[in-house]
Amino acid sequence: MEQTAEVQDREDSLKGVGCSRKRKEDARFVQGTGRYTDDFKFPGMLFADMVRSPYAHARIKSINKEKALALPGVHAVLTADDLKPLNLHWMPTLAGDVQAVLADEKVHFQYQEVAVVIADDRYIAADAIELVEVEYEELEVLVDAHRAMDSDAPVLREDLVGKMDGAHSKRVHDNHIFNWQAGDKEATDRVFEQAEVTVKQDMYYPRVHPCPMETCGCVASFDKINEHLTVHITSQAPHVVRTVVSMLSGIPESKIRIISPDIGGGFGNKVGIYPGYVVSIVASIVLGVPVKWVEDRMENISTTAFARDYHMTGEIAADKEGRIKALRVNVLADHGAFDACADPSKFPAGLMHICTGSYDVPVAHLNVDGVYTNKAPGGVAYRCSFRVTEAVYVIERTMDVLAQKLGIDKAELRRRNFVKVEQFPYKTCLGWELDSGDYHTALEKVLNAVDYDALRKEQQEKRAQGELMGIGLCTFTEIVGAGPSRNCDILGVGMFDSAEIRVHPTGSVMARMGTITQGQGHQTTYAQIIASELGISSDEISIEEGDTDTAPYGLGTYGSRSTPVGGAATAVAARKIRAKAQKIAAHLLEVSENDLEWEVDRFKVKGVPGQEKTMKEVAWAAYNNVPEGMEPGLEAVDYYDPPNFTYPFGIYLCVLDIDKRTGETTVRRFYALDDCGTRINPMIIEGQIHGGLTEGFAVAMGQEMPFDEQGNLLGNTLMDYFVPTFVETPHWETDYTVTPSPHHPLGAKGVAESPHVGSIPCFTSAIVDAFAHLDVTHMDMPHSAWRVWQKVHELGLDTPA
């Protein structure tokens, strides 16, 4: 017993996997000594600011820079014509399209970058952009995606006229980007023709913006003497930025250093390559001094990376008991003026074909058409894995509609259709292999925790009194950790990730990864993984990311890929080190490797108490006493190409009350059960879930980017764009089950995006549920008081009986 307690003490002192270790990052952040992009200041640094278009669609007749150039402190004003000789006036997007860096003859969306001013400071730059005179000729504007492929629709992309071979398919209209399909259309249609029951629901997932606290920006510093470029940048994928900058500029990657310093939240907003980055780099190369560009909040919401904007139709064919026989999903995707979606190259609709959800669906068909409109480009994964948010929304909403049509409780309908625990690994009819799951257990846990039957009874009573109470349910499966390089790449680079671990002679560790934290706490959690693998306290392990000169190449952090891919690389690299350490330990103890066993932090000779070497002793020996023929040192690198995605899942339940007089909603209870497999740091997991739920709440209840008929964006400040405060944000209850991933070295699956993905349909489910007894089957987001009140009013519920 004594020995067990001693071993346990040693294990606890590692603060490894499973420990709610306090974060290493916090000490600098609470003292204001974090270093974010805008905090970097270099001698001679100039500031860039953008002249932007007031129109959504217009021809540029002339640009007059003279007055701006005459302003003292202005160094340059650049337009597309200035970038043309460098062939940098257009740039490739991650989606196989091109995007104007500065508007070339035409503007395609409001706030598009037309010219850039470089000046001594941000005040002078701001003055100067007002002095740049641009003459426009307005053109007919296309706002409504449903009109994009009409025969009389204005043609947006004149550069593509006649080029009917798109990056992903034939284009059938000048405003068409691609058609993309998955599944068996004919077989699906046949099932629908013969089905006992079918339901069909149109729904719109509004255009929203990730809106991190820190906007996007960079400082480009070109050293003319050494022809070396350093860029401090708000990027979730610094290594990809280095590759793209090299391809665009012709500067060898070895002479480009990209540094993602502390990042003030990303949520997908900081994956793309934006015109502001490109022009800052060009300006620094031309002027030979550092150039800083930092967008303001309006520029952020208006131009850098919207998300969603999917017009979807979900259809289910089922039998009378509600067993799903087929699923059909149709999507019209509004990609804005340039297709700049950040998806793995082969998937123009991201991972939308995970839309069969948590259910055993025999056959399905997904059809997606992408179109151009006069809106900003983007289509990023806002706290989600490449359109999984849209996929979960369409299946969960359509399931609710089916439940309502059949008069089956929505929890019971899910029970009948869940993939059963014994069916894993489960191949979906749209081509994924769900690695693991136990949906039934998780559902029952949640229903019991909230006393679902009592809630339904209370709802009956409330309805009898004319009150509106809604119970929402979402039983989702995510697909994260992109991804296997056989089907996932960005610009041709496989979506592996990497870790490099060095054990120093005295047994402390420095490790670097190809990912980059933006609040997820990588400096804390990666160290925990290494601690458990190597038996060295996480307090003695330093983690570094984001500097392409020192970190191994990786694809970055988005789509919940850090733990599934970077975390796996970390575990495998650590195991390589332990394998070498075992050989050294055997040499020191003069036994065969196979005679050793591992215990927490040391190798022990089996059956011989006291004969042991700790990892620290081995580390020292690695630098002075290794077996003959072995190279000294103790370090390893791993580039991990995952065999599959991971599939975290969750069961969310929401209870809310609606005030009939005002349409205001009060979220009474929100219960979130997540299963992310092995839990590395429960404290951080819970924090990530709180944040994801709050961002989901924001999307469901208030976020939207509305446009008028002229393509004017009507909500691009924090006055108009809904970011919940302390006051609106509900209280969150969290719970978990643990179903480890069978293919991940630690069994971990990723977690931070699940709460965003899963909560949004849960809120809609609850809102609609409040009106379900009045035959309402769906209401589009956002469920703001005004919109909910309109429904109340339409149903005549606000007039006294």
Next chain:
Amino acid sequence: MAKQHVSFNLNGKQVDALVEPRELLVHTIRETLSLTGTHIGCESSHCGACTVDLDGKSVKSCTVLSMQADGSELKTVEGLADAEGLHAVQQAFIQEHGLQCGFCTPGMLIRAYRFLQENPNPTEEEIRWGMSGNLCRCTGYQNIVKAVQTAAQTLQQA
């Protein structure tokens, strides 16, 4: 534009600066005085990342002219810790996992520092209203509320 001389007490030290009449306090603090803990999130008083303590009040320094701070007592996040170590609000934010990306944190801390002097023993609802001028996108606020409660307890016991 001719620069003007301003002088104020910043984190316990008297400082002088030359500022443009139109210069915003957040820029003077960050650019001229090189204290970059105070952040810019929206430049329109909504997000609170730039919150500083000005003469005993929480203000958003992105919408205060530096000239208005002439002769004032200013405190930024850099002035919270002292020779004894971190301030109770800083410790509580670490303890309760009240931060993630850290960008809103300086503003949150400097607001919490003032709020707990205005209301040393707040209820959860009072905390939520009292801190509602500061936005956070990462935490969902729940752990920040806990952190303010923890800091309140520590400060009461001190």
